[in-house]
Amino acid sequence: MTPRRDARSLQRRARRGPFGVLLATVMLAVGAALCGCAASSGTVPGCGDPLRLAIIAQSVPSASYLPCISGLAPGWNTSGFNPTQDGTSFLLNSDRSPGHPVTVRLAATCNASGASPSPSRAPGVLTYTRLDSISPRFAGTLYDVFPGGCVSYGFDFAPGSQIALVEQFEDAVGLYSRQQLRLILKQKLGVELNP
Amino acid sequence: MKGPEVPPLITASPGGRRRRPAGEPPPLPRHIDHSIRWYLALTGIAGALWAAMSVPPVLGLITRADLAVLHAVAAVRTAWLTRLMLDVNPLASPWTVRLLAFGTIAVLVAYRRFQHLAAYLVIFLAAVLLLSAMTREIGRMRPTGIEVLGPWQGYAQPSQPVATLTLALVGVLYTLMPAGRWRNRGKQAAGIILAAVCAARLYLAVDHPTDQLTALIIGWPLAVVAFWLAVPNDVFPVSYRGGRKAHLDIGGRRGAAIVTALDHQLGLTVIGVEPFGLEASAGSTPLRIRVPGPGGGETTLFGKLYALNHLRSDRWYKLARTVIYGRLEDEKPFSTVRRLVEYEDHMLRLMRDAGLPTPRPYGFAEITPEREYLIVMEFFEGSQEICNALVDDRVIDDALRVVRRMWDAGIAHRDIKPSNILVRDGHVLLIDVAFAAVRPTPWRQAVDLANMMLTLALSSTPEHVYERALGVFAADDVAEAFAACRSITVPNQSRSLIGTDGRDLIGCFRQLAPPRCPISIQLWNIKRVAVTAGLLAALAAAVALFDAYLSVAGLL
Numbered sequence: 001m002t003p004r005r006d007a008r009s010l011q012r013r014a015r016r017g018p019f020g021v022l023l024a025t026v027m028l029a030v031g032a033a034l035c036g037c038a039a040s041s042g043t044v045p046g047c048g049d050p051l052r053l054a055i056i057a058q059s060v061p062s063a064s065y066l067p068c069i070s071g072l073a074p075g076w077n078t079s080g081f082n083p084t085q086d087g088t089s090f091l092l093n094s095d096r097s098p099g100h101p102v103t104v105r106l107a108a109t110c111n112a113s114g115a116s117p118s119p120s121r122a123p124g125v126l127t128y129t130r131l132d133s134i135s136p137r138f139a140g141t142l143y144d145v146f147p148g149g150c151v152s153y154g155f156d157f158a159p160g161s162q163i164a165l166v167e168q169f170e171d172a173v174g175l176y177s178r179q180q181l182r183l184i185l186k187q188k189l190g191v192e193l194n195p
Numbered sequence: 196m197k198g199p200e201v202p203p204l205i206t207a208s209p210g211g212r213r214r215r216p217a218g219e220p221p222p223l224p225r226h227i228d229h230s231i232r233w234y235l236a237l238t239g240i241a242g243a244l245w246a247a248m249s250v251p252p253v254l255g256l257i258t259r260a261d262l263a264v265l266h267a268v269a270a271v272r273t274a275w276l277t278r279l280m281l282d283v284n285p286l287a288s289p290w291t292v293r294l295l296a297f298g299t300i301a302v303l304v305a306y307r308r309f310q311h312l313a314a315y316l317v318i319f320l321a322a323v324l325l326l327s328a329m330t331r332e333i334g335r336m337r338p339t340g341i342e343v344l345g346p347w348q349g350y351a352q353p354s355q356p357v358a359t360l361t362l363a364l365v366g367v368l369y370t371l372m373p374a375g376r377w378r379n380r381g382k383q384a385a386g387i388i389l390a391a392v393c394a395a396r397l398y399l400a401v402d403h404p405t406d407q408l409t410a411l412i413i414g415w416p417l418a419v420v421a422f423w424l425a426v427p428n429d430v431f432p433v434s435y436r437g438g439r440k441a442h443l444d445i446g447g448r449r450g451a452a453i454v455t456a457l458d459h460q461l462g463l464t465v466i467g468v469e470p471f472g473l474e475a476s477a478g479s480t481p482l483r484i485r486v487p488g489p490g491g492g493e494t495t496l497f498g499k500l501y502a503l504n505h506l507r508s509d510r511w512y513k514l515a516r517t518v519i520y521g522r523l524e525d526e527k528p529f530s531t532v533r534r535l536v537e538y539e540d541h542m543l544r545l546m547r548d549a550g551l552p553t554p555r556p557y558g559f560a561e562i563t564p565e566r567e568y569l570i571v572m573e574f575f576e577g578s579q580e581i582c583n584a585l586v587d588d589r590v591i592d593d594a595l596r597v598v599r600r601m602w603d604a605g606i607a608h609r610d611i612k613p614s615n616i617l618v619r620d621g622h623v624l625l626i627d628v629a630f631a632a633v634r635p636t637p638w639r640q641a642v643d644l645a646n647m648m649l650t651l652a653l654s655s656t657p658e659h660v661y662e663r664a665l666g667v668f669a670a671d672d673v674a675e676a677f678a679a680c681r682s683i684t685v686p687n688q689s690r691s692l693i694g695t696d697g698r699d700l701i702g703c704f705r706q707l708a709p710p711r712c713p714i715s716i717q718l719w720n721i722k723r724v725a726v727t728a729g730l731l732a733a734l735a736a737a738v739a740l741f742d743a744y745l746s747v748a749g750l751l
Contacts, residue, residue, distance in 0.1 A: 043331060051251065054336035055350055058343075084348045185339075189255035191262065192340045 044069050044078040044090045047174045050184045057181055057193055059088040060108050063149030065125060066181065067106050070174030092169050096161055102169045103154040110150035112143045122146075122175045138162035144175060151175070215459065222459070223452035223563045231423055234416030241353075241412040244405060248333050248352065261403035265338050268397050276398070277344060283395035284345050286388060287356035295363035302371055310507070311370040311433070314425035319362055321421070322413055326358050329409075338400045345399030353409035354402040361389055361414025369422040373433045430504050430566075442480045443502055445470060449562070453500075453569060456560035457484070461571060463557070466493060478512075478629065479505050483574065496557060497574040499539070499629075502567045506532050518727050519683065533561075535629075536568040542628045543572055549604035551597060552624045575617050575624050582692070584618035586654035588663060594623040595667040598647045607635035611646035612686035613653070637675075638714060642684045644668065645676035649685065649700050653692055657703035674708035677701060681716055 045052035047068040056066045067088070069078060075095040082089050087108070091101040115128035124146055131140035139156040153173070157165050182193045215221070247253040285291070296319065303312040335352035337343055349355060364385040372378040389411065396402045402410075432444065445453065445468060457463040463486050471483035480500040488494035510528040529535040536559045543556035554572035561568055584590065594616065601608060608615075609630040617624040632639065644664075651660045664673055680701055682690065693700055 045334065049334070051254075051336075052334035052350075054339070055334070058337050058339065082348065083350075085343070085346055188251045189258055191255065191258055194340050194342075 044081045046070070047176050050176070050181050051188065053176055053181055054185060054193060055083045056088045056106060057178055059083045059085065060106055060149045061194065062108055062147075063106060064147045064178050065122065065144070065149070065151070065175040066178060067104055067144075067151045067173050068176045069172060072172050073168040076168060076172060092172060094165055094168070097157050097165060100156045100158075103152075104173060105152050105154075106149060107152070108149050110143050110145060110152050112145060112150070115141070115143055118142070121170070125175060135159060142166075142170070146175070221452075221561060221564050222456040223449055223567060225563065225566075226429075226448065228423075231420060234420050237412050237416040238420070241409045241417075244409055245329060245333060248335065254335075257405055258403065261405055262338060262340055264404050265341050265397065265400050269341055269400060272344075272398070280395040280398045281345060283391050284399060284401070287360045287392045287396070289356075289359075292356075292359045292363045295360075295367060299363070299366050299370060306435075308370065308433075310431055310504070311426050314422060315366050315370050318418055318421045318425065319366060322362050322418055323359065326353060326355060326410075326413060329353060330355065335403075335406070338403055341400045343400045345396065345401040347401050351403060352406045353413060354396065354406040355410070357389070357393060357396065357402065357407050358410035358414045360392060361385075361411055362418055364388065365415055365418045365422070369419065369433075370426070371433065373435065374428045430502055442470065443500055443567075445480065445482065445500065449567075452562050453482075453498075453560075456562050456569065457571065460560040461558050463496070463571070468498070471497070478508060482569070484571065495574040495576055496571050497554060498569050498571045500562070500567065500569050501532050501536050503532060506535055509535065514726070514730075517723060518730065531565055532568055533565055536570050539570055539629045542631045542633075543570075545633065546601075546604075546606060546625075546628055546631065549600065549606060551600055551604070551606070552622065553628055554624075554626060575619060575626070578617035578619035578624055580613055581616040581618050581623070581650060582613045582654065584654075586618075586651060587621070589621045590618055590623060591651050591655065591660060591663045592666065593621070594647055594651055595664055597623055597625060598644050599667050601643065602640055605634050607632050607639040607643050609635070609639060609643065610686060611643050611650065612688045613650050613692065614688055616647075616650060638679050638716065641672070641676040641679040641714075644672065645680040645701075645704070646685060646689060648673070648676065648704060649680075649689055649693065652698075652700050652704075653689075653696055657698070657700055657707065661704060661707040670709050671711075673704065674711040675714070677704045677708055678711040679714040679716065680704075684716065 045056065045068055047053075047070045049068075053066050053068055056068070057063065072078070077093050078090055079093060079101070080089070080091040087106050089103065089105040091103060093101045112128045112130065115130035118127040118129045121127050121144055126143075126145045128143040128145065129140060130143075131138075133139045136159070137156055138159050140154075142153040142155070144151040144153075151173070153169060155166065155169065178193075185191055185193050244257075248257065299315060300312065303309075303315065330350045330353065333352045334350050337347055337351045368378055368381045368385060372381045393402075393407045393411075396407065397404060429444070429449070443449065450468060453468055454465045457465050463484070465484060465486060467485040469483050470480065472481050480502075482498040482500060484496040484498045485493055486496055506529060513528045529538065540556055540559050543553060546553040547555065554575065557571040557573070559568050559570040581590070581594075598611075608625060608628065609632060610627060615625065615627045617626060648657075648660050648664060661673065685693070685701075
């Protein structure tokens with residue numbers, strides 16, 4: 001650093017006081033809170049980004065399908081992406097259902113007892129729906145069951161717009177084939193996805 | 196009354212004093228340790244790794260190299276070793292990090308190290324945000340093709356548990372541990388803990404080696420560089436030895452820089468420099484400087500070393516005074532250390548020109564540009580603090596005339612107390628003019644008189660001091676002085692001595708002087724209301740934001 005630059009940087013530092021430092025903390029905290037950069041949360045991988053889907057595959061090594069975001073309708077976003085060795089979960093938030101996100105969870109098994117079959121969403125996938133209530137809230141769980149795992153979607157909507165909201169979250173979440181992911185990882189990274 | 200003047204060697208050479216040429220470093224240039232350079236280089240490596248990982252073929256190459264290391268480690272897996280590693284792994288759990296982080300914050304608050312606390316909070320939050328952003332951006336899977344034995348959460352790169360544990364440990368080291376032996380021991384202990392955790396997580400195949408490498412770089416080198424920038428140890432040393440935190444160490448490089456600066460800039464050949472009267476000074480580091488005297492002997496000068504931490508203390512002090520006293524203490528904080536020292540030098544010269552018995556100024560020297568300055572003035576050799584001196588009529592009259600002269604010159608000292616009033620050969624000398632003001636409020640001038648009379652009364656009687664004061668001031672002046680006098684307008688030292696003395700000196704003076712209604716000093720104006728409301732709002736916001744902070748920083 002040249003002396004002139006050194007002096008300038010020191011001048012800048014000299015002007016910073018405890019206020020400056022506290023202000024920086026506050027701005028960082030507020031900024032982080034606003035942009036949802038909390039340490040534990042994150043965005044859910046899209047179906048067109050298979051390298052990021054690998055972590056979901058690792059969370060349930062037996063699952064033949066993996067949930068991913070195929071496209072979000074306007075007013076929807078994702079949060080709380082949390083892959084662990086016991087499964088993966090995330091939230092789908094709609095501005096038409098504030099405070100009541102759809103909870104999506106990939107697990108090795110699901111308890112779909114009492115659920116009614118629905119049209120299948122992918123080859124080899126059995127889809128079920130269980131409604132817990134229709135009024136005053138339209139609440140229940142949708143299941144995509146496939147070999148080695150299942151994806152559950154817990155929803156709780158206000159009556160009126162529930163049909164559109166259910167259609168939108170079903171369209172938002174796609175199912176990615178584990179077999180296809182294995183091939184891509186082999187091709188792009190040269191690694192095997194176990195098992 | 197005047198002491199011997201030290202002849203600065205300004206004209207030692209026909210060409211005048213040596214001028215520091217452009218480009219030459221100042222006496223004490225900002226020092227960058229070799230370790231800091233290495234840390235910056237390591238940070239570059241982390242950046243390069245992240246950039247490389249955004250290219251799939253390179254990511255594949257790095258992943259295959261990582262897996263080769265993990266397979267080699269997995270070759271030594273045994274049942275007992277697996278149990279041991281599973282026991283070591285929780286060292287990096289969020290609870291360990293929370294314990295360390297909250298412990299650090301608690302100690303920093305307890306010891307009122309708010310500068311370190313602010314730096315810690317900013318650095319911790321910024322690092323966690325960086326980690327979070329990079330984790331999402333890279334989106335790396337956990338090790339594959341090998342059995343993962345331990346628990347995991349989220350993407351692998353960089354390893355969040357390793358990074359946050361490292362950050363928490365570095366926070367302890369650089370905000371709580373004194374530099375030197377204790378910090379070095381702490382580094383060794385932290386190194387052992389991190390080595391154990393990293394080894395366990397590699398053994399369990401939870402992280403790739405490069406996940407840990409980048410995590411360690413963010414948590415250690417990057418954080419250390421940030422602490423070095425925010426709270427450099429030479430300005431904000433961590434110490435538990437008590438005493439004022441404002442004082443700087445004048446040994447080593449700084450000591451040599453002081454000698455060089457005084458020689459080059461003020462033409463003073465320094466024989467010795469030593470701290471002096473540290474207990475009485477909070478706003479600077481006072482020094483006694485020995486230089487060759489006029490007759491070939493040795494004489495002493497007084498120096499005050501000002502640095503950034505003094506400037507910041509001054510800002511807080513003035514903010515507090517604005518809230519407590521309001522409009523009458525309407526003070527603007529200094530924007531830089533240079534301005535602070537320039538002001539004191541100016542006041543020394545102004546008061547000297549006004550015929551006040553203040554120290555002769557010798558100018559100031561730049562130690563580090565905009566960061567550290569040393570102001571040099573006459574040292575009142577052979578003088579005594581007024582409390583320890585014989586206070587006879589001559590001293591009382593002289594002290595009162597000093598106040599009269601300040602009034603006439605339109606100056607207020609604003610810190611009249613026993614430790615700032617010296618007596619030599621029956622004459623009063625006034626020191627520490629840093630708080631002095633030109634064209635002060637009339638209230639402030641009246642308070643100067645009250646504080647001088649209280650100081651004199653401590654070594655005499657209020658009746659006698661009042662009687663002598665009437666020879667210099669009108670009775671109404673004295674009445675005004677004590678109408679403006681309150682507990683908060685009396686300096687701490689005087690207040691303490693009055694308490695020990697036991698006499699109601701203020702009450703006595705009020706009885707002696709003509710009756711006068713108390714002058715309200717708790718004046719409220721828009722600025723004071725705004726500053727007070729702003730501080731209260733900031734406090735409330737800080738409490739609310741601290742909760743948000745803990746959540747964002749992953750400490751909840």
